[in-house]
Amino acid sequence: MAAEGRVRSQRVWGFVLIAALLVLWEVSARTWVSSNNWPPISRIVVAGAQALAAGELPQVFGSSLWRMLAGYAAGAGLGVLVGVLMGRFRLVNAALDTLVELVRPIPIPAIVPPLILLLGIDATMKIFIVAFASFFPVLVNTIAGVRSVDRVSLDVARTFHVSPARTLWRVVLPASMPFIMVGLRTSLALALIVTVIAEMIAGSEGIGYYLMTMQYAMRSGEMYAAILLLALMGYLLNLCMLGVERRVLHWFQRGS
Amino acid sequence: QQTTKLRVSTIPIIDTAPLQIARAKGFFAQEGLEVDTTPTAGGAAGLPALAAGQVQIAFSNIISIVLGAKQNLGFQIVAAGSGTGGEPPDLAGLIAKKDAKLKTGKDFEGKRVAVNTRNNIIWLYAREWVRATGGDPDKVTYLEVPFPQMIDAVRGDRVDAAFVVEPFLSAGLSADNMTLVGWPYNTVRKYIPVGQYATTKGYLEQNPVVIEKFVRAYNKGVDWANANKGSEEWSKIISEYTKLPPEKIKTLNLPPFEKTVDPAGVDAVVDLMRKNNMLEGAFDSKALLYRTATQPPR
Amino acid sequence: MQLAPAEVDALQAAEPRAPYLRLQGIRKNFGAGDSQTLAIDGVDLDVREGEFLAVIGPSGCGKSTLLQIAAGLAAPSEGVVSFEGNAVLAPPPGIVYLFQQYGKSLFPWRTVIDNVAFAIEHRPGMNRERAHAESRRYLQMVGLGDSERKYPWQLSGGMQQRVTIARALAAQPRVLLLDEPFSSVDALTRLELHALVLELWQQQRFTAVLVTHDVDEAVFLADRVAVLSRRPSQVVEVVETELPRPRDNIATRELPRFIELRHHLLSQLLRREA
Amino acid sequence: MQLAPAEVDALQAAEPRAPYLRLQGIRKNFGAGDSQTLAIDGVDLDVREGEFLAVIGPSGCGKSTLLQIAAGLAAPSEGVVSFEGNAVLAPPPGIVYLFQQYGKSLFPWRTVIDNVAFAIEHRPGMNRERAHAESRRYLQMVGLGDSERKYPWQLSGGMQQRVTIARALAAQPRVLLLDEPFSSVDALTRLELHALVLELWQQQRFTAVLVTHDVDEAVFLADRVAVLSRRPSQVVEVVETELPRPRDNIATRELPRFIELRHHLLSQLLRREA
Amino acid sequence: MSATAFSRRRPERYLGLATVLALVLALEGCVRSGSVNAAIVPPPSVVIAKLGGILTGGDFAQPLAETLYLLFASYAIGCALAVGLGLLMGRYAFVHGLFEPLVEFLRPLPKPALLPPLILFLGLGDAMKMTAVALGVFFPVLINTVQGVRGTDPVLLDVARTFGHKPTAAVFKVVLPSALPLILAGMRVSLGLGLVLVIVAEMMAGTGGIGFLVIDMQRSFRSADMYAWIVILAVLGYGLNALFVRLERRLIHWSLSSTD
Ligand SMILES: Nc1ncnc2c1ncn2[C@@H]1O[C@H](COP(=O)(O)OP(=O)(O)OP(=O)(O)O)[C@@H](O)[C@H]1O
Numbered sequence A: 001m002a003a004e005g006r007v008r009s010q011r012v013w014g015f016v017l018i019a020a021l022l023v024l025w026e027v028s029a030r031t032w033v034s035s036n037n038w039p040p041i042s043r044i045v046v047a048g049a050q051a052l053a054a055g056e057l058p059q060v061f062g063s064s065l066w067r068m069l070a071g072y073a074a075g076a077g078l079g080v081l082v083g084v085l086m087g088r089f090r091l092v093n094a095a096l097d098t099l100v101e102l103v104r105p106i107p108i109p110a111i112v113p114p115l116i117l118l119l120g121i122d123a124t125m126k127i128f129i130v131a132f133a134s135f136f137p138v139l140v141n142t143i144a145g146v147r148s149v150d151r152v153s154l155d156v157a158r159t160f161h162v163s164p165a166r167t168l169w170r171v172v173l174p175a176s177m178p179f180i181m182v183g184l185r186t187s188l189a190l191a192l193i194v195t196v197i198a199e200m201i202a203g204s205e206g207i208g209y210y211l212m213t214m215q216y217a218m219r220s221g222e223m224y225a226a227i228l229l230l231a232l233m234g235y236l237l238n239l240c241m242l243g244v245e246r247r248v249l250h251w252f253q254r255g256s
Numbered sequence B: 001q002q003t004t005k006l007r008v009s010t011i012p013i014i015d016t017a018p019l020q021i022a023r024a025k026g027f028f029a030q031e032g033l034e035v036d037t038t039p040t041a042g043g044a045a046g047l048p049a050l051a052a053g054q055v056q057i058a059f060s061n062i063i064s065i066v067l068g069a070k071q072n073l074g075f076q077i078v079a080a081g082s083g084t085g086g087e088p089p090d091l092a093g094l095i096a097k098k099d100a101k102l103k104t105g106k107d108f109e110g111k112r113v114a115v116n117t118r119n120n121i122i123w124l125y126a127r128e129w130v131r132a133t134g135g136d137p138d139k140v141t142y143l144e145v146p147f148p149q150m151i152d153a154v155r156g157d158r159v160d161a162a163f164v165v166e167p168f169l170s171a172g173l174s175a176d177n178m179t180l181v182g183w184p185y186n187t188v189r190k191y192i193p194v195g196q197y198a199t200t201k202g203y204l205e206q207n208p209v210v211i212e213k214f215v216r217a218y219n220k221g222v223d224w225a226n227a228n229k230g231s232e233e234w235s236k237i238i239s240e241y242t243k244l245p246p247e248k249i250k251t252l253n254l255p256p257f258e259k260t261v262d263p264a265g266v267d268a269v270v271d272l273m274r275k276n277n278m279l280e281g282a283f284d285s286k287a288l289l290y291r292t293a294t295q296p297p298r
Numbered sequence C, D: 001m002q003l004a005p006a007e008v009d010a011l012q013a014a015e016p017r018a019p020y021l022r023l024q025g026i027r028k029n030f031g032a033g034d035s036q037t038l039a040i041d042g043v044d045l046d047v048r049e050g051e052f053l054a055v056i057g058p059s060g061c062g063k064s065t066l067l068q069i070a071a072g073l074a075a076p077s078e079g080v081v082s083f084e085g086n087a088v089l090a091p092p093p094g095i096v097y098l099f100q101q102y103g104k105s106l107f108p109w110r111t112v113i114d115n116v117a118f119a120i121e122h123r124p125g126m127n128r129e130r131a132h133a134e135s136r137r138y139l140q141m142v143g144l145g146d147s148e149r150k151y152p153w154q155l156s157g158g159m160q161q162r163v164t165i166a167r168a169l170a171a172q173p174r175v176l177l178l179d180e181p182f183s184s185v186d187a188l189t190r191l192e193l194h195a196l197v198l199e200l201w202q203q204q205r206f207t208a209v210l211v212t213h214d215v216d217e218a219v220f221l222a223d224r225v226a227v228l229s230r231r232p233s234q235v236v237e238v239v240e241t242e243l244p245r246p247r248d249n250i251a252t253r254e255l256p257r258f259i260e261l262r263h264h265l266l267s268q269l270l271r272r273e274a
Numbered sequence E: 001m002s003a004t005a006f007s008r009r010r011p012e013r014y015l016g017l018a019t020v021l022a023l024v025l026a027l028e029g030c031v032r033s034g035s036v037n038a039a040i041v042p043p044p045s046v047v048i049a050k051l052g053g054i055l056t057g058g059d060f061a062q063p064l065a066e067t068l069y070l071l072f073a074s075y076a077i078g079c080a081l082a083v084g085l086g087l088l089m090g091r092y093a094f095v096h097g098l099f100e101p102l103v104e105f106l107r108p109l110p111k112p113a114l115l116p117p118l119i120l121f122l123g124l125g126d127a128m129k130m131t132a133v134a135l136g137v138f139f140p141v142l143i144n145t146v147q148g149v150r151g152t153d154p155v156l157l158d159v160a161r162t163f164g165h166k167p168t169a170a171v172f173k174v175v176l177p178s179a180l181p182l183i184l185a186g187m188r189v190s191l192g193l194g195l196v197l198v199i200v201a202e203m204m205a206g207t208g209g210i211g212f213l214v215i216d217m218q219r220s221f222r223s224a225d226m227y228a229w230i231v232i233l234a235v236l237g238y239g240l241n242a243l244f245v246r247l248e249r250r251l252i253h254w255s256l257s258s259t260d
């Protein structure tokens, strides 16, 4: 707890660092880097403020956010579920392991045509893509977490005749939480990334489409404004996750 | 009268102006069509979506349509989109640094040229331009660079020249130390087809009337575009879907929009594709053009 | 402690009962190939219903392993365990094993009281309040009433150990297998815990098997004491304590039989080298 | 064991020495706000150079905490620790603390011998072979010569505990702080370990502080025994054992002084309730 | 152990193959029955035939080598930096505070969105691709490492202190091994991610490798060839993961021992 407070106060330096980088950006854009693709921060802020005021950006972000959350919830939820089962039961693991490892390296852009065929070009497809991407980090971390659960913990549950299902829920799950949480955080950022990418494939909604259009319209100010806002959104979402993590994992992180 | 819903995959670039105009001016509604345009990035997902039946019509470049038709996806061109006129300017040009002193294809040997994707139309015409101006296209390196990054790439000497489209072309030319080297489209052949609207044989057989209505309304958009190019309303409509600032739209130099596709032009493209190993075996380019593409419906 | 149960007990201890928890020909091998360790080499042991059996033996001889096998937590390499006539292949309902590694057997994400509640919260008809009330009762018995909201890592070693005792007792098992449950507590606490365990044992009439290194403790608590040999371990001898109940911290320990047994067992243990 | 060192020892134990390891006004608070626990409430204790000091006290009173403070592993909330005249703010070279939680203090990714080698492998002039040879020597001393290539989870509780003893001894510290090091071993092993520790203590002339729950052990091994009170703990009394060295398992334990001390300390511990 | 474990694992291994085989057969059935457009999803049998052609033709070595080179280089860079920074961030509150905001701002940014500055500053070559991929590999390993470091048992750290190990030595001897299960989990996530990113980078940069081939075939609607390459990709991913699992078994057998 004290350590957490210390980190929080040190975070100030993190923001100082970011501010310094932004100043460097401003200076570089005004002096030696001259490209339409590298506008000064001040121009980005102005463009961003206008887009925000016009209600354009809030609408764009809102529509992305729900797609992202839907896909993330599905993918991460399934990741934990399948991960716990695969980590715990040999047979489930044997049945799915090969399949998972064959599917994991397939890049989404490569399977866009069949996805369109099966899921259309609208929300369903995008949500699926987000879920697909969120699934694997959670799965891999969950399996690793479940496998690292101490045998004594499991035996305690057995000797008190706790049912296997309840053991999963009350012992295996909390014990693997350090792994699961970190998988969830990895996937959260990934979900955001993939939402944007999926929106670039087709459709006229969301951050991805906005970034794409602004780039092709040579309005790099708006484009970077959206990127910075995206970063901010990711930061805030991660902060929420950290809040959850502090409650769930207080017992784990006392080493720090 | 009952309205028919039609989903059209487009690309939010200047080339699709007539379609957007026809929509904005209500030409489709007059024909009893409700057209819903779905933008896809660079058109990559457009033809797959068409083949999958998720859209009924897709705007795409001629090369992709030919390649798809070759793989028995049943594509049919129903209307003209964009192309080059009888003389420059085109929608795309080859630019380089002034001090690079690049003039002809011969100068390009051993040099690097930026194209948006290899094995596609920009690449094809870049090669053919090199050939047409006395160079060997195989001695040139073609690097894939997204259009928005091409100017940076030239300026940063990552490439020696770029075959770039509007609005980046105008932006590039307005920068200092940049010059136009050539108009590959026009140099290779006048009146060549670039972008077209395609549908599938399956849809055509079931809905010939819908397609006629679509093309008729679209052609009204073409007429309007050619007549009102540069007007306030024109800028407004274009700006609406491309997000380009209106003042920039006014400065763009555009060829006229066409209502028909020249079958000879398609043949020529197919020949070029063969010449550059993009196509093997027999291909009947006549069968690719539905009648609405050569004879505008009354 | 009334006289009646004590008398019954003395009787029960004397007269042999039907097989209750039975270990037959138990052998246990760890590892494979060259690095094999034969931990237990043919142990036969009958635990009688309701008795208090103590097991002593040198460090590393296989006492914990044996208890885990009896609890259905580990499988013997050879031999059979049966409980009330049925083969034990998984932890049978009614048998609870208290781990020697008390630190590891507490869940770090649960508070002390929730750790105790773990033993009972899943039972039919239990809810959170009842489980907590029950757990609190046992925590108070082991002297940890004021630490219920702490986490295990906030407790001293001896306190952690007492939590595991509370948890095992709260489960009210029919057979309680205790693996060095008092190793980390001071003399007084240990006496208090002895009294507590004996009292509950007499009230609830469960069967207790206790592994300990403390010969005094073994003799004081048990009806019978089993002595294991060095690894690979076998049963060297099983002695009836034949001490009267209720037992008293001072009186019992001064009985000639107690002193004699203590001496005998200690010399058994100390002799093994020779 | 020759007579000479024993005589020296008896002398040393009698005559007070210069402050060596000194705890002054130590208080220790855990937590903050409402959930505060005052574990130690003003402890003053001087450990003399070369002496064997035992510390006894009830479970949870703060013995481990006190030893960790003395080792420089934990900071006191108030008070000062000094070692050879210098304030202890971090673990000073020469002081080694042996953890009560032996299971947790072994590295699961290291074999037994590598766990022991951990204590010395980083020293100047050490290489892998020498560290292993040295570690092997100490493992043999604690009776684990044949388990050196096993991993901690393959050992029994008592064996794990002996590994930590071997590790602490291998470090050859000037001050060795032992926190219930013999709690999980059987009677014979315990006697052997007592002999081992005493022998090394006399050979290497280090200072030993031993926390234990076993009063016999405390009296048998120590020069002085400190008794702590319940939490918040204070020093109740420090007794000189005044028993001759070398000590003998049978003879020493039969000395009247031994029996008297044992009785006194036990009643001290058992009385605290009243 | 090995003898029994082996005979027990054998049928299980077939189970995994059986699952895959069943799915492939189901797909074949779907395509053949016409319920799925064969032009977009070619029947597996056709893909396998193409695959045979590629493998016997021998032109798979070159793109495979390019892809693997890019993958290994960026993976190694990304992991090394992530573990290094992760150890520092997990250990020192100041470093954590200094970098955490930046990391958390950069982490959710899509690499395509970073393409403009990447191309602007790094050009079009391997440097740009490696940076993009290494960046993607970097973050999962980093946050897993930080988490692992923070979970190190204080008792183990105190053991190192009491035996007089220097703090830096303790990082390598105590913190790193203790965090290893989490670090390896992160690296395993990143391995899959890295492969995907390499392919995507090759698709976007279009200079070669499997990614370029795949996207090129997709653009020319040669789906059977494309899927043949995707199968190669999938098997590649499977193989890399299998290697990784072996490594994991060696490095953290002590942590996996509980599941025997
Ligand atoms: N998982 C394992 N793998 C290999 N050997 C093991 C394993 N578990 C226990 N052993 C070995 O089996 C023997 C018996 O272990 P066990 O824990 O039962 O001893 P114990 O009698 O309980 O000892 P203690 O009194 O020290 O707790 C030991 O020699 C130990 O090394």
Ligand SMILES: Nc1ncnc2c1ncn2[C@@H]1O[C@H](COP(=O)(O)OP(=O)(O)OP(=O)(O)O)[C@@H](O)[C@H]1O
Pocket: C153, C154, C155, C156, C157, C158, C159, C184, C185, C186, D030, D031, D037, D039, D057, D058, D059, D060, D061, D062, D063, D064, D065, D066, D100, D231
């Ligand atoms: N990290 C902590 N947070 C809160 N309280 C703690 C913490 N560590 C120890 N305590 C408390 O401090 C007191 C003393 O603990 P300590 O471990 O020193 O006792 P001990 O004398 O060694 O007991 P034992 O003989 O049982 O090992 C205990 O009441 C314990 O609850």
Ligand SMILES: [Mg+2]
Pocket: C063, C064, C065, C100, C179, D156, D157, D158
């Ligand atoms: Mg044991």
Ligand SMILES: [Mg+2]
Pocket: C156, C157, C158, D063, D064, D065, D100, D179
């Ligand atoms: Mg203690």
